[in-house]
Amino acid sequence: MSGTSLDGIDVALLTTDGEDEVRRGPSATYPYRPDQQALLQDALFAARALEERDARPGILAEAERELTHWHAQAVERFLDQKRLTVSEIDLIGFHGQTVIHRPERGLTVQLGLGPALARYTGLTVVYDMRAADVAAGGQGAPLVPVYHRALAAGLDVRPVAFVNIGGVANMTWIGAEGELVAFDTGPGNALLNDWCERYTDTPYDRNGELAARGNVASHALAAQLKHNFFTTSAPKSLDRNTFDTSLLEGLSVEDGAATLTRFTAEAVAAGVALVPQAPKLYVICGGGRLNPTLMRDLRMVLQAPVIPAEKAGFNGDSMEAEAWAYLAVRSWRGLPITFPGTTGAPRPLSGGIVSEP
Known part of the structure; x- marks a missing residue:
């Protein structure tokens, strides 16, 4: 529970x-x-x-x-x-x-x-x-990887990654012999939810529609990705409030949402450098899998099959x-x-x- x-x-x-x-x-x-x-x-x-x-x-x-x-x-x-x-x-x-x-x-x-x-x-x-x-x-987190490994027994692709996108995003990498590498990759939905709650009447970006109407602010994205968390080796974990939206001040609501959505995807992609071999499949769990704009961004930056948990036979x-x-x-x-x-x-x-x- x-x-x-x-x-x-x-x-x-x-x-x-x-x-x-x-x-x-x-x-x-x-x-x-x-x-x-x-x-x-x-x-x-x-x-x-x-x-x-x-x-x-x-x-x-x-x-x-x-x-x-x-x-x-x-x-x-x-x-x-x-x-x-x-x-x-x-x-x-x-x-x-x-x-x-x-x-x-x-x-x-x-x-x-x-x-x-x-x-x-x-x-x-x-x-x-x-x-x-x-x-x-x-680090005390993530704890779910050993369960991801049990679920992965039903998949015939290795290495495979489970990416859980809740408030914070984390990745579980499972190798051919069941080897486990896991760590938080960066923000999940928390920053985007905070942004939407602050500037709209909805506490999240419903169906990724806000981000879909915006443009990624490359300078703000690059500034977020300079955080020292991304140069820290795995395993590593995050507090929900490690990142904030201060670097996005002055952006339109739509551009801020687009930038934060891409930030989540780019942070996952940065995590691939920390695993022994690039995954051949990414199974996306958590609320992030329901955001079409985020799923599009993940496919673009990961350059590999990215599927929601349900397509792998699981309940996200x-x-x-x-x-x-x-x-x-x-x-x-x-x-x-x-x-x-x-x-x-x-x-x-x-x-x-x-x-x-």
Whole structure:
């Protein structure tokens, strides 16, 4: 179960042993109301001042309680709508909401009270799955690559890349022998969403229409790509607020959207220099796959087949929630969920806290 974005809570059912067996079940998304999004936005702002991962000053404590309650309601609705009973579920993988991610400071905070969710639902909950990796000196992200590798077993192309474009974009590279290299590539939808929310009455670029009407400002794009993140070797990860739109001041709304969309694509392309061999196929997951202008830009800069997750037989909306279920089972079994090639961990590491109801 994933609530990583500010859009809502994704719930997915997965039958798995945490290794090769993966049977995908039903899924659902429960969008946040505007007042819920506003509370999370306030929490994101407040979290900028955090120095300790267990501190919950001010609005953060309220947001954590509320968020946990919303997830409990989402589980209840999901079970009811899919006609499932609690007895048919073994574990919940609970991501919570990332409010700050600064691995260079040994700090990553995901709001969410695992014990409370276990109590509300009557189910075992595995949560806080990034912390052990960060404590060991890893980036704590991305965590989904080991699930991407399990899904890639059904594809006959190698090397293949899964590119997840949420608020931040990340790439998982899977080699012929199942080798994993993963890292955040740069901004996903977050900057574009911020731009649209600031200058339009829609909090995102619906169908990429705004960007499609604009022209890329090459000077602003080049300035964004000069950020030192792009000269950092992998593995590496980003906070949602690492980049901002200040370099686009003075552009029209349409040109700003076009430039930010191209920035996401160019950042993915820059990541190809960090993998052992250029992928022969890119599978795009996350909300970015629904933006035709971004998909066009990705095909242009990557010069290789670029397909949405659905064309590969997957569900791009539920993949991250499925991954959290998969990771929960691995965590519960003591299997590694992060690796030197994905987070920079010193060795393959398990992680997460198990909370019984």
